[in-house]
Structure formats: C-alpha cells, structure tokens
Amino acid sequence: MATKHSRSAARLMMAPAVILLLGWMLVPLIMTLMFSFKKYLPLRGGDLGWVGFENYVRFVSSSAFWPSVGATLTIVGGVLLITIFFGVLLAILLNQPMWGQGVVRILVIAPFFVMPTVSALVWKNMFMDPVNGLFAHLWRFFGAEPISWLSQASLPSIVMIVSWQWLPFATLILLTAIQSLDGEQLEAAEMDGAPPLKRFGYITLPHLSRAITIVLLIQTIFLLAIFAEIFVTTGGAFGTRTLTYLIFQRVLESQNVGLGSAGGVYAIILANIVAIFLMRIVGKNLDA
C-alpha cells in the first residue's frame, strides 16, 4: 500500500541515481554532438567554428572508414559465430552427467575474469610470438614455418583472442538456459525414437533460442566497443582498425575532435540500433 507520503519518499530515494545517470548521459552526449558540427583541433588552433555536416561527410568518405567497418564486422561476426556455436555445444556437454562437473565449469568460465590487457598480451607474446611463442614451437615441431600471427593473420588472431574471452560468457548463459529444459520432454522424444540430431533441432534449439538472442545482443554491444585487445596487440595496424579504434585515433591521437566526434555519433547510433532489440526482450521479462 503506497501512500502519498511513501511515494514522495521513494522519489527522493531514487533522485541521486537518476540525476547522476542523467548527467552522465546528457552532458558528454551534448558535447559530442556539439563538437561534431565544429572544426575543432585542440593542438592546431582550437575551436575554428561551425562547419555543418562536414565532419559527418568526411568521416565516412575518408579512406580509413570502409576498412574499419569491414574490420568491425569481421571481428564482431567472427566472435559471435564462434562463441555461440561452441557455446551451445559446450553447454550441452556440460549439462551431461559426469564426474567433477563443478571443476570443469570453473575451468571453462575462468577466461572471462582475466583482464583484457592481460589476455591480449599473453596471447600476443607467449602464444603468437613468431620466434618464441608456443604456436611457433608447435609449427616448428611439425616442420612448418612459424607464422607471424598478428601481422600475417591479424584479424583471425584477434577474433581468436576475443572469442577465448567471450566463450565463457556464452557458455554460462546457454548452460543456465539449458538447465531449465524439461528432461522428460527429451526422454519422451527419445522413447518415440527421435534420433539425437532431431531431438536437438526440435527440442533443445528452440528452447535455447531466447538465450541465444540475448547472448547475441549483449555480446554485440560489448564487442562493438572492444578496445584494449587491439590497443595492446596491433595498435590498429595490419587491418585491425575497428570503428571504435578509428574514433579513438581521430580524437586522442590526431586530436581532430570534430571529425572523431562525428564518428562517435555514428557509433552511438549503431549501438542504439542493437540496444533497441535487447531492451525489448529485457522489458518483456520485467514485471515491474
């Protein structure tokens, strides 16, 4: 029973969080929007006035733009494909009866807790180093010429590092979803003679579809924003400059704030398109 008194108290309790988040969202957003319509070079003259949509046009017509879109799509798409495919398989495997299930779960989840700079650097040096890396040892063992991973196969290498970080997340969520699957349904299908592949396609997969969608959306939002993995490994060289990294370089490295801000606005729009779908699913689940 909410009285008028308790309602105003509730509003007061919510105020700090709402005001802080509102400020956190609006102030930088308005500044980015403003900068994006200006020629603004902090190190070369500062604020040089309004230029309309020039930055927006220049950002997409620069020679770095389409390659960065390609790199972004390759990384996001590759990681999604790998993590969801192997995530489903792993979730099914981990759901089977076995010894030491808890320990295996811990082993599988562990990479998620490794800080991005550590995993990027460990992979870059200890595994992918063309002279002393483990892969180089392995290649030489089989008589092959070691590969200089991060320059010759830069995008696949980054996809691999990032997939290793995110596979635990996909697996854990899919495993949680699979555990709510009704075992009797599968059993009945088995008794009726449905082969394993059909049982998977007609019962398990439809049951998982919602969880898969959620993994897809949440990962897309985080993957669009990956930064440290590229910062530490290639610094954007060898075709690994994603949209996020391109904006970072425009803003902080070449200090072309107007141009970078226009890129930032594109990134915000892109993330919002994905976010709308995610919010719908989350909202439906919320009985507030």
Added chain:
Amino acid sequence: MARAVTQQRKIINTTAAWGIGLLIFFPILWTILTSFKTEATAIADPPVFLAFDWTLENYSAVMERSNYARFLWNSIIIAGGSTILGIIVAVPAAWSMAFVPSKRTKDILLWMLSTKMLPAVGVLYPIYLICIKLGVLDSRGALVIILMLMNLPIIVWMLYTYFKEIPGEILEAARMDGATLKEEILYILTPMAIPGIASTLLLNFILAWNEAFWTLNLTAAKAAPLTAFIASYSSPEGLFFAKLSAASTMAIAPILILGWFSQKQLVSGLTFGAVK
C-alpha cells in the same frame, strides 16, 4: 524418473568435458607455470611443463622494478571505491523501485539500462576534456566516479532483482507485531538484503577491476591501475615471458578467486535478469 545413464557414457562425457575445460583454461595455466620459470626455461623449445626448477625470482623482479604495489593499490582504490560508491547511490533507488513501484518504474529501469549501452568511445573526448578542465586527469578520484557511473545501471538493476524477491508480507507481519520503522530496517530488511548486496558488490568489483577503456585513456603515471600497468608491458619488456607471466598472474589471481564465487550472479547480473 531419471534417465538411466550407462557408466560408459559417463566416462566419455567426463573425458571430453575435462579435455575441453583444460584446453580453455590452458593459457591461464601456462601463464601461471611460466611465472615460476627462469627466462631461459620460459622460451625453451620444446616447452617444459612441470619439470623445471621452480623459482620466485620473477615475482621479486616485478615488485622491485615496476613499483607494482602502487598499481595494485590504484586498482584496489578504483575498483573498490567505485563499487562502494555505486552501492551507496543504488541501494535507496533500487529499494524504492522494488517496494514502492509506480507506473514509471519499468521505464526508469529500462532507461538506466540504455545508458549502459552508450559506446564509451562516443563520449571519450568530452570526458577527457572535463577531466582536464577540472584538473583531475590521471587521478584516482576521477576514475572512481567514472567507473561508478558506468556500472551504476548494472548495480541498480541487480539490487532491484534481489530486493524484489524479499516478500512484502514479512514487513506487514513485523508491523502488526509493533516493530518500529528503525527495527524493521535493522532487524528484518537488512539481514534479508545482505546476500544480494554482497553479490552485487562482488560482480561489480570484478567488472571495475578489469575495465580497460577509461583506465587506459584517462591515466598516465600517477593513477594507473593494473590494466594500464600490464599494457605497458608490451615489447620489449613483454618478451621477457617469465616476468610478463609473473606480472599477469599477480594481476588476475585475486579476481579469478573472487570470480569463482560470483558464477551464479554472473548470469542474472549480466543479462539484466533476462536469463535466470
């Protein structure tokens, strides 16, 4: 009736799962092992797994050379400070949304979530500029505030989900028995809310500890936490595998241990309650 599982099938499952589990865990295991090797053994071809002279020299070398303690301290202050501050701001908000819901509660929750989806790079320069103007670039205080704001939606959301599960009838019963508001909060609500607050604290501490966009872009020498410390280990230092491993092990060990405790909260926390 549970499905009858043959012993043979259980053996196959166990072997496959352990094999894959160890494969996924291998890079971490390898890093930990390498941290106890000498630099020469660390790059030996063929690689040595366990039969080497274990040494702690890398740990002492890292501690001496790089002022490791300061980076660690920065990480603790930034991750701990932002989490605690976030909880202080979020508890009342989540509390009122859970116990005095209004028509707009759902909209507010979803709006808060939407702020989490803003790509950080889109607001990189404004935040950078604000930090310069306020003279707080490369300060722990700025990062505490920024990471608090960044994780606030998740904190509010998680607390809200936990508080929702506290049955309102208990409060009514306590009131009937003549409990005052103070007693109600102290003896009934707080004990019931503590597990939820604790797991929120844990998960957000981990997220803040590993955050690597703002910590890399807004710190230099003074306020750099472990994420930035490790990033500075790119070549040539990074080619000293044993020292790199020791530094990495020290940076991830505390979180790996905390992480194992937070497995359960991870799912509902990171999917905003959409998967439980």
